[in-house]
Amino acid sequence: MKVRSSERIRQLGSAIFAEMEQWKEEVSRQGTDIIDLGIGSPDLPPSDKVMEVLAKAVTNPANYGYPTRSGGRGFREAVSRWYDYRFGVQLDPENEVLTLMGSQDGLAHLAMAVADPGDVAIVPDPGYPIYHASLVLAGVTPWMMPLRAENHFLPVLEDIPEEVVRRAKFILCSYPSNPLSAVADRQFFEKLVRFARDHDLLVVHDLAYSELAFDDYEPTSILQVEGAKEVAVEFHSLSKSYNMAGCRLAYMVGNPEAVRALGELKSNIDYGVFEAIQQAGIAALEEDRQGTGPRVAEVYQRRRDILINGLRRAGWAIPTPKATMFLWAPIPKGWTSRQISREILYSTGVVVIPGDAFGQEGEGYVRIALVRDDKVLEEVVARLSRFIEERKQEGRW
DSSP: OOOOOOHHHHHHSOHHHHHHHHHHHHHHHTTOOOEEOSSOOOOSOOOHHHHHHHHHHTTOGGGGSOOOTTOOHHHHHHHHHHHHHHHOOOOOTTTSEEEESSHHHHHHHHHHHHOOTTOEEEEEESOOHHHHHHHHHHTOEEEEEEOOGGGTTOOOGGGSOHHHHHHEEEEEEOSSOTTTOOOOOHHHHHHHHHHHHHHTOEEEEEOTTTTOBOTTOOOOOGGGSTTGGGTEEEEEESTTTTTOGGGOOEEEEEOHHHHHHHHHHHHTTOOOOOHHHHHHHHHHHHHHHHTOSOOHHHHHHHHHHHHHHHHHHHTOOOOOOSBSSEEEEEOOTTOOHHHHHHHHHHHHOEEOEEGGGGOGGGTTEEEEEOOSOHHHHHHHHHHHHHHHHHHHHTTOO
């Protein structure tokens, strides 16, 4: 029997990521020391308290049964307490909170739960790849919503064609944004909620980076807007905020009907998150709420400043983001995103991601992840400074 990948699989991933893996292998074989600033994977451990709770929980035989489909009541109550503490938003843990195996798990499956094949969903371009991939899996047609610098990387809602809005089941946004590091204020979310209500749309907001904010900026939850629960759900994750990426623990909150729909779908796919991991998640949320947890944002702000300041001195002017673990860096004219990413890797061993990996509107940028310690980032500045100086001498910068 000859087995081949389905057309659905072929539509899922960006060929750029596969190509970059080949580049890294070639450079590594040449003996170059690679510094990978490609994937946004935290390089720090969880707090001692979280690891202690997890270690104890995995030795408890009672935790080895099937977990409930919505997640344990204890974790959902901890999420509700944290949302009240962080955003002043009250959540019903029974009907408005759903535990997930990472926010990507929920984002990958939501379209299947709330839309049918042939429906339309409005998704950002550039955007995190799972936004588009989830629609491929569900047979839902994407309408790519352009996010551009002249609009501060916010969507121009009135420019979405009426026919698209009429057919759409949901609109997806993410602020603070991956890959753009863009942010949105409460006024934008109020406008988005009105737009959704006027057009009978569900708003899906990915808020994974709310706790990685800098310079006293405080990100907004869409659920802070009055009436938002009627039209919106929000995804949040413990991966970045508490360095628990490998634990695969996140949640969706908000509109009860959407929470129930995704929960029903998930009950046919898996049995939920290991109870020991949920207990570690409770510890992380409670530490944060009590002010005793690690101050992760301070780490990323310091890393941001090392790269931003160093590269500006070298001649690469990159806007200073207010949040996330990424820099969205405009590239000089005369390069494509893929060309400069490849040349940087082969010349310096530093991995950055071409902007067009996140959609056609990403051309002209690269994404740089702040996922190495200060000393390594200083080495990145040194390598890229030499790269920039050499290209200046060649008239290519």
